[in-house]
Amino acid sequence: MKLIETPIEYLKGVGPVRGDLLRKELQIFTFEDLLYYFPFRYEDRTIIYRIKSLNPSMNYVQVIGKVEMMETLGSGRNLRLHVYINDGTGRLELVWFQGLKWAKQLFKSDLTYLVYGKLNYFNGTYSIPHPEVEIYDPSNGDDIKALYPVYSSTEKLKSRGLGSKGISKLVKTLLLTLEGQIQESLDEMVIDEMNLISLSKALQFIHFPPDQFSLESARLRLKFEELFYAQLSVLQLKHQRKSFSHGHTFQKVGKFFNEFYEHHLPFALTNAQKRVIREIRADLRGPRQMNRLLQGDVGSGKTLVALMVMLIALDNNYQTCLMAPTEILAQQHYNTFLEMLSGMEVEVRLLTGSTRQAERQEILNGLLENRVQILLGTHALIEDQVQFANLGLVVIDEQHRFGVEQRAKLWIKNNIPPHVLVMTATPIPRTLAMTVYGDLDYSVIDEMPPGRKPVKTILFTDSDRLMVFSFMKRQIAKGSQVYVVYPMINDSDKLELKFLEDGYISVTREFPLPEYAVSKVHGQMKPQDKEYEMQRFQKGETQIMVSTSVIEVGVDVPNATVMVIENAERFGLSQLHQLRGRVGRGDNESYCILMASDKITSDARARLDTMVNIHDGFKIADVDLILRGPGDLNGTRQSGIMKFRLADLIEDKDLLDKARNLADKILSYDPLLTQPQHAIVADQLKNKRKDLLPLSMIS
Ligand code: ADP
Numbered sequence: 001m002k003l004i005e006t007p008i009e010y011l012k013g014v015g016p017v018r019g020d021l022l023r024k025e026l027q028i029f030t031f032e033d034l035l036y037y038f039p040f041r042y043e044d045r046t047i048i049y050r051i052k053s054l055n056p057s058m059n060y061v062q063v064i065g066k067v068e069m070m071e072t073l074g075s076g077r078n079l080r081l082h083v084y085i086n087d088g089t090g091r092l093e094l095v096w097f098q099g100l101k102w103a104k105q106l107f108k109s110d111l112t113y114l115v116y117g118k119l120n121y122f123n124g125t126y127s128i129p130h131p132e133v134e135i136y137d138p139s140n141g142d143d144i145k146a147l148y149p150v151y152s153s154t155e156k157l158k159s160r161g162l163g164s165k166g167i168s169k170l171v172k173t174l175l176l177t178l179e180g181q182i183q184e185s186l187d188e189m190v191i192d193e194m195n196l197i198s199l200s201k202a203l204q205f206i207h208f209p210p211d212q213f214s215l216e217s218a219r220l221r222l223k224f225e226e227l228f229y230a231q232l233s234v235l236q237l238k239h240q241r242k243s244f245s246h247g248h249t250f251q252k253v254g255k256f257f258n259e260f261y262e263h264h265l266p267f268a269l270t271n272a273q274k275r276v277i278r279e280i281r282a283d284l285r286g287p288r289q290m291n292r293l294l295q296g297d298v299g300s301g302k303t304l305v306a307l308m309v310m311l312i313a314l315d316n317n318y319q320t321c322l323m324a325p326t327e328i329l330a331q332q333h334y335n336t337f338l339e340m341l342s343g344m345e346v347e348v349r350l351l352t353g354s355t356r357q358a359e360r361q362e363i364l365n366g367l368l369e370n371r372v373q374i375l376l377g378t379h380a381l382i383e384d385q386v387q388f389a390n391l392g393l394v395v396i397d398e399q400h401r402f403g404v405e406q407r408a409k410l411w412i413k414n415n416i417p418p419h420v421l422v423m424t425a426t427p428i429p430r431t432l433a434m435t436v437y438g439d440l441d442y443s444v445i446d447e448m449p450p451g452r453k454p455v456k457t458i459l460f461t462d463s464d465r466l467m468v469f470s471f472m473k474r475q476i477a478k479g480s481q482v483y484v485v486y487p488m489i490n491d492s493d494k495l496e497l498k499f500l501e502d503g504y505i506s507v508t509r510e511f512p513l514p515e516y517a518v519s520k521v522h523g524q525m526k527p528q529d530k531e532y533e534m535q536r537f538q539k540g541e542t543q544i545m546v547s548t549s550v551i552e553v554g555v556d557v558p559n560a561t562v563m564v565i566e567n568a569e570r571f572g573l574s575q576l577h578q579l580r581g582r583v584g585r586g587d588n589e590s591y592c593i594l595m596a597s598d599k600i601t602s603d604a605r606a607r608l609d610t611m612v613n614i615h616d617g618f619k620i621a622d623v624d625l626i627l628r629g630p631g632d633l634n635g636t637r638q639s640g641i642m643k644f645r646l647a648d649l650i651e652d653k654d655l656l657d658k659a660r661n662l663a664d665k666i667l668s669y670d671p672l673l674t675q676p677q678h679a680i681v682a683d684q685l686k687n688k689r690k691d692l693l694p695l696s697m698i699s
């Protein structure tokens with residue numbers, strides 16, 4: 001066993017009891033875990049302020065002084081201790097509301113104290129509540145002129161002497177124990193190229209930075225390492241796929257594609273659609289398997305791209321399938337495909353969880369006998385019984401709903417893996433896409449079909465409800481339809497239904513039969529019932545669709561012009577954007593009404609304002625990333641690549657680019673990292689791989 005893998009309880013000062021706590025409370029199991037348990041902030045103890053020079057804009061300050069006077073004021077719950085110190089330039093008040101007795105005995109009359117804390121300014125007086133206090137010893141200069149690490153801790157740990165200070169002590173012991181034993185984790189050429197400090201220096205400085213500059217070089221070194229290995233990992237997979245994988249070759253564009261293009265295409269393709277089809281086409285022609293991500297804002301026309309690309313598969317005598325995340329959506333794709341392809345001889349089938357047994361059997365046979373050319377469906381497509389004669393291309397719609405394993409199952413339906421096109425309407429900022437999907441090729445539809453009007457987005461609160469109802473009535477009187485969407489909470493069936501049912505009751509009370517008809521759809525309904533209600537709405541038999549966010553993805557009812565989102569503050573930005581994309585599909589002016597509770601936090605307010613002001617999904621995604629942080633983004637949580645300790649994909653974008661370029665450069669001449677100068681990197685990568693599962697990784 002390496003020293004660094006020693007269980008934490010064997011560190012001097014830990015022992016079994018604290019060891020147990022460290023494991024349970026902070027997931028610190030080994031020396032290494034503690035070594036990588038970084039401070040979350042630092043107290044700047046490099047400066048000692050003169051009391052005279054304090055000003056109200058200061059935040060945390062450090063001063064020294066002798067005690068002039070102490071007094072206890074107030075009584076009962078108001079009891080407090082005031083200590084006045086003086087450094088010869090002025091007087092400063094220190095206040096304790098708790099632990100008065102303990103605080104009192106901290107001070108002796110003729111000693112000088114070093115005091116640190118948050119400065120308050122009130123009524124012309126400065127004070128520091130509950131400061132940190134220690135005896136000032138100028139001979140101990142090293143410790144004072146430094147940045148003090150602050151570690152997060154828990155109540156339980158604190159009660160065992162492992163607050164921030166206690167942890168810091170353990171780290172100090174650990175660093176001494178490991179002295180000279182921390183192995184470098186980057187090759188010399190990388191360190192030189194990037195001008196980095198050594199790993200052992202970086203770990204020393206991240207915990208105990210002598211100054212700001214050392215801290216920055218430590219952070220740079222450690223962040224770079226995180227980004228570099230993440231990039232190296234995805235890029236190596238991409239290189240391997242490009243050089244070693246084999247795929248079907250779709251040599252020609254033939255009668256299916258051409259007939260559709262010339263006679264069935266209902267409108268001119270946008271330039272972006274054309275470009276993306278060309279990009280995909282180039283992949284399909286080669287001997288390598290395609291693994292491409294197609295991003296395009298809601299309504300940018302991804303379905304049509306999918307359809308046309310699928311026709312290329314048919315032209316080359318391959319079968320193809322499209323998998324959608326919900327039954328409603330699969331059904332809708334099916335209708336679109338039937339309509340678009342009507343008059344052409346193409347066998348399109350739909351397979352979902354609710355396909356009847358007889359029909360299912362017939363479809364399964366048709367697939368094996370190569371009669372079914374295009375199969376649309378839901379998760380049902382990945383079941384083991386679904387076997388194709390010759391599957392050449394898989395399209396996955398609204399990717400974020402599918403996990404890695406599910407995609408993997410589709411791949412293995414053939415000896416030669418089919419080409420894969422993943423489509424997503426959750427725009428991910430480019431930086432992030434590069435990291436999360438770094439192993440995929442990437443296309444983007446960055447242009448909307450002509451004539452789209454932006455959806456007018458308005459923020460209301462609960463007290464405006466009557467106004468919203470009458471607005472809905474006016475719109476319905478004009479022949480439009482309305483969605484009213486309720487949040488789905490924690491995937492908990494009961495809560496989901498409560499919000500929805502309460503809402504449904506109030507909507508039907510306001511919009512009663514026979515004048516109005518209201519549909520209701522939610523995730524717990526039987527697929528047939530859902531489908532039935534969706535169709536009623538689609539056909540215009542009901543004017544209002546009350547639903548949970550099952551409606552979110554992809555549903556297309558051009559006559560719907562109003563989207564009311566209840567408890568809008570409970571939705572994420574991309575989800576709101578998706579919902580808003582359900583309207584504005586026809587020629588009429590459309591509206592998205594965000595209903596927020598009367599009391600919302602300023603964060604929530606900022607998010608909703610973003611929705612009101614920004615209509616471009618990519619820009620919204622950028623804001624979302626800033627407001628929520630990358631860890632939260634749809635579908636990225638599952639990816640180990642996102643778990644950075646220090647690196648931040650927004651702040652460290654430039655560093656990410658550098659890491660990526662360097663990784664790419666190395667792989668370009670040593671794809672398997674077998675050259676001796678890459679020995680350390682190769683070894684580290686092997687170890688880190690298990691934590692870095694990219695989305696496309698299969699076997
Ligand atoms: P999404 O990218 O969100 O999946 P869809 O594929 O559902 O979007 O397309 C949204 C709507 O735009 C559909 O009604 C579709 O028929 C229409 N559409 C797609 N491409 C074009 C185009 N080039 N010109 C006009 N309308 C288009």
Ligand code: MG
Binds near residue numbers: 554
């Ligand atoms: Mg779509």
